[in-house]
Amino acid sequence: MEKLVQGYVIRVSPYQENDCIITLLLKDSGDFLSFKARGILKSTSKNAPSCQLYTLGEYLLDYKNDNGNNVLKTGVILDRITDIYEKMEINLVLGLVCEGILKIDDGMDSQERLDLYGGIYDLLKIKTNYGTMILVILKYFMLYCGVLLEADGCVECGRKNHLVDVSYQAGGYLCYDCNHHLDPKRNELYLKNYRYVIKAELNNINDFEVPATVATTLINEFFEYLENSAGLRLKSRAVIGKIF
Numbered sequence: 524m525e526k527l528v529q530g531y532v533i534r535v536s537p538y539q540e541n542d543c544i545i546t547l548l549l550k551d552s553g554d555f556l557s558f559k560a561r562g563i564l565k566s567t568s569k570n571a572p573s574c575q576l577y578t579l580g581e582y583l584l585d586y587k588n589d590n591g592n593n594v595l596k597t598g599v600i601l602d603r604i605t606d607i608y609e610k611m612e613i614n615l616v617l618g619l620v621c622e623g624i625l626k627i628d629d630g631m632d633s634q635e636r637l638d639l640y641g642g643i644y645d646l647l648k649i650k651t652n653y654g655t656m657i658l659v660i661l662k663y664f665m666l667y668c669g670v671l672l673e674a675d676g677c678v679e680c681g682r683k684n685h686l687v688d689v690s691y692q693a694g695g696y697l698c699y700d701c702n703h704h705l706d707p708k709r710n711e712l713y714l715k716n717y718r719y720v721i722k723a724e725l726n727n728i729n730d731f732e733v734p735a736t737v738a739t740t741l742i743n744e745f746f747e748y749l750e751n752s753a754g755l756r757l758k759s760r761a762v763i764g765k766i767f
């Protein structure tokens with residue numbers, strides 16, 4: 524029995540000398556689907572190109588002759604981001620999205636996966652501010668882990684003015700009073716960009732650009748916050764931390 528599917532390659536796991544297990548995010552449903560791709564690590568493999576990470580492809584699978592496992596017969600590339608092998612940042616961004624949606628798993632429904640992965644994939648074709656994109660991706664991970672930070676007002680008393688700090692322990696802004704009149708640790712630029720990112724949606728990601736210095740601080744803090752509050756440990760953190 525054969526079936527034809529279209530999807531994004533979000534994980535490639537070698538499992539025997541020349542074989543891999545490919546995991547797709549299906550383009551029509553947002554569900555995960557895995558199949559065996561035999562021999563694709565051989566230089567002569569015709570199916571190797573369509574099984575590269577982050578490729579959008581169409582795959583003809585056989586699912587009866589191998590104990591019900593899906594086995595690749597043929598694959599073709601439907602789309603791929605042009606600069607993907609030249610720009611490490613593109614790989615980092617897509618790697619982060621893939622790792623997150625695989626780890627959050629049931630925390631996201633299929634439509635949310637598709638919106639996030641498909642949205643970032645499309646943005647990478649036009650957008651070049653990778654630091655801002657990483658921050659918005661991490662904000663979505665907070666949302667789907669149920670720990671989205673507040674950015675409307677002071678998280679303790681609700682007031683919307685004299686906001687002087689962000690407390691990850693409290694979950695958002697602190698006003699001057701709730702910060703116990705201490706010298707604020709954050710500057711205006713930080714406080715403003717924190718709000719932009721927490722309020723951002725995929726469709727307005729181009730409306731602002733987080734300055735590099737603030738982005739570096741926020742990226743590190745967001746990763747830390749996801750680990751501490753949701754137990755979401757992402758391997759991408761190490762390599763992203765070296766670049767941003």
Ligand SMILES: [Zn+2]
Nearest residue numbers: 677680698701
């Ligand atoms: Zn307050």
